[in-house]
Amino acid sequence: MLFTDLGLSEPILRAIAEEGYTSPTPIQAKSIPAVLKGGDLLAAAQTGTGKTAGFTLPILQRLTSTKPSSGKRLLRVLILTPTRELAAQVQESVVTYGKYTGLKSTVIFGGVGANPQIKAIASGLDILVATPGRLLDLMSQNCVSLNDIEILVLDEADRMLDMGFLRDIKKILAALPKKRQNLLFSATFSTEIKALADGLLNAPELIEVARSNSANEAIAQLIHPVDRTKKHPLLAHLIQSNDWKQVLVFTRTKHGANKLVTQLEKDGITSMAIHGNKSQSARTKALADFKAGKLTALVATDIAARGIDIDQLPHVVNYDLPNVSEDYVHRIGRTGRAGSNGVAVSLVCVDEHQMLRDIEKLIKQKLPQEVIAGFEPDPNAVAQPIQLRSQQHQQSRKPRPAGSGGVPAKKAPAKRSSPPKRSFNR
Known part of the structure; x- marks a missing residue:
């Protein structure tokens, strides 16, 4: 047709x-x-x-x-x-x-x-x-x-x-x-x-169309087991060793997104965060820079990432698995669009094993796992309650400086690469 x-x-x-x-x-x-x-x-x-x-x-x-x-x-x-x-x-x-x-x-x-x-x-x-x-x-x-x-x-x-x-x-x-x-x-x-x-x-x-518990076959899904303290070094290693140019990274919390951006920037990986505590002008700039290829990593929470539409986005990383299994499908659906292939990688620590089982039950498939040399997880690691750790983060936070605010300039979308001729995803 x-x-x-x-x-x-x-x-x-x-x-x-x-x-x-x-x-x-x-x-x-x-x-x-x-x-x-x-x-x-x-x-x-x-x-x-x-x-x-x-x-x-x-x-x-x-x-x-x-x-x-x-x-x-x-x-x-x-x-x-x-x-x-x-x-x-x-x-x-x-x-x-x-x-x-x-x-x-x-x-x-x-x-x-x-x-x-x-x-x-x-x-x-x-x-x-x-x-x-x-x-x-x-x-x-x-x-x-x-x-x-x-x-x-x-x-x-x-x-x-x-x-x-x-x-x-x-x-x-x-x-x-x-x-x-x-x-x-x-x-x-x-x-x-x-x-x-x-x-x-x-x-x-x-x-x-495309039931919510199904994942796009054009998306290669992979799990990297890793200790919670080694997630950031592993992500930096994946980006740098594979020469990834554009990767959308999902974190569970706003605090986690900000912390990860700081860590990636120290590694020389251009990054910005997009979440509800950012001013609208900052969120608009981050998305525009990411689309234009000025950023390697855009770190986002689920709510802020809803509606992000980027043609031919090659990589999505679940730095944290989502609390709601259906959000996993929404997240990885940002790649593998319009006939192009995509890669969705999840960094899973011992705390998230039950979340992973819930996701695999939802999508009715066992996801392949690959341990990266140098980042082998400790077999004796004990799971910690994720909600408890999130609360500790909130309690230890320092006041965040106010955003610049203001009215952003009229949006000028970045020029996109030529899409495939068969169909489109907008």
Whole structure:
């Protein structure tokens, strides 16, 4: 199947072609026709399957094919996302594929000044991408009206519920017109997601692609057993001996991310951390530098990394295994995209053996293990409670200097390498 078979207009197809893509991914092939029909949609798809374009492309098509009766530009589409990074990625997709449509969009989120966002909304929009907190803030100031919304998208709805946004979502829903199209995207069809869908969606079409407990076959997964005190030296050894140029590293805590960056920098490995305690300007700069190849390692926590979308990312390292097994699949799904191969390495100490067993049970496979010479784990090591060690870290922390804050410059995405012609994952 080709994008030309999906009923998209020439301006949209031209933008897709300029990005080097010809064929849709499975989620796009299913969701684009469903959204164009105008009905509600409930879709289960992980990050990296192409779900963002799965809703942005048909939304752009619908807006260009139907104009407001008043002839004025009206805010007709609201896309809600759980994190600032994902909101920025969605906005980038809207801009990229809507550049020949004449449609206007903007993104709003917390952590930066609100005035530029207020001005952008006041100038007139067709599409608004937002995180719930900042949207409610601007609604309370009467800076944004949702009276003309025709399409609502809840992206990564499972993560929004995990982050405690349910009450905010309900407040936003109450301000929307009752007659509208609702699109709900989630990595899983959990009980909580089904309950939200039951109250929100009207006879939705159901789409499920790449179940949440399956790992991409294009990703080579490997476990390196190691003592907890040797994780940092092992990571530095892997990066330097293998000449890794770009690696996304996951830690369990913000403190752990900061500490690891300091250690890697002393080893001569350019690194930055991205987590909730960083100012938005710092997070934006870290992600942009990583995409541009200015950083070798981007160290992230799970929440901050949600929505990171990097074409052909070669390496992901689980410095710490995640507390929630499903997050392992989300993490390693950052690599092995769009037909390219990827490597996911996990550094596992004795404290994490049960976590590893839980992950292997979830993905229904035994992960290969390789002990690296010089980093052999102590066979007599005794496991320590991970939560206890995390609390000790928090108690021993010194006050962190305030971030620089401020409003970042308008995002200028780094030029990406040419993607494969067959499909794309945005």
